[in-house]
Amino acid sequence: MKYNEISHFSHPQHTLTFDYTETPFKCDGCKEVGIGSHYRCSFCDFDLHTHCAIPSLSIHHPFYTKCSFQFFSRPPGDTPRYCNACEKDVTGFVYHCKSCGFDLHPCCAKLPMVLDDGETNLYLYRKVRAPCHKCGRKGRSWSYRSSCKKYNLHVACVREMLVENWHELYFGYGKGIKKLENRIPSLRNTLQTPHKRRKGKVKKCCEMAGLALQFVISAVLGDPTSLIAGVIGTLMS
Incomplete structure (x- = not known):
């Protein structure tokens, strides 16, 4: 479900508007590259993937049947973390399983099967x-x-x-x-x-x-x- 305009905790100054672009952007939530549909604040040049703009508080993934992934606005703990899907560093929004320590970028967590x-x-x-x-x-x-x-x-x-x-x-x-x-x-x-x-x-x-x-x-x-x-x-x- 998409909304044309939303408020987001990561950018309380302004509302974010649903937008579309054919050029790459950096998501200010997960810090990863994006393209296409997203939410944007044109005043501040602030962008979020749709998965980052409207995240689920918790998710389960078919690859990790015993895990429950919780949404975090920043990587938990003090040690560097990486995404178990793409093996790239986690520096922003993340889905984290406390019991096993697995991490998934929001876009990786929502990759279609x-x-x-x-x-x-x-x-x-x-x-x-x-x-x-x-x-x-x-x-x-x-x-x-x-x-x-x-x-x-x-x-x-x-x-x-x-x-x-x-x-x-x-x-x-x-x-x-x-x-x-x-x-x-x-x-x-x-x-x-x-x-x-x-x-x-x-x-x-x-x-x-x-x-x-x-x-x-x-x-x-x-x-x-x-x-x-x-x-x-x-x-x-």
Whole structure:
């Protein structure tokens, strides 16, 4: 459920308005990159993922059936914490299980278990034995794997692809699009390498892999919608 305007404890000065952007932003709640639907204070340049703006006080996750994750506005304790989904540092809003110590970024906690890319379903796994098409490594973070088992992408790798230089993407619409355009095709070319088949089949395989990538990126950035996938898709053409 979305509201056009909300009040939020993290930004009591002004109300936040539901907004949409095709350029990356940094969420002032979880401190992670985002794109698409979010809540924003235009006076203060303050942004929140929808998952961070309207969080659940507690959640359960299918990967951790014995855990109960509570929402925290800051990482609990004094030791550095990392997200068990993407293995990245936790520096802001987080879902934390007191009994086991697991942590999840809000967007990672709300990652869809299934993504439908129009060609094949992508399923979220805690661990996949097959190597990731981006880094070539097995295991590591949560992964999205296609039902045909041909495409496997670590959540961490997809996040790294955009987060490493998120500030370069963020400042300036023109520069942002250029940077994003340069990074996504590099992954598309990586996906093409293992498939030594006829040219037509290779092209079709890469098209499907690219479409899968679009949907995974959308989900990791907090807005798993076909609209965002379409925006990202235009950068790959």
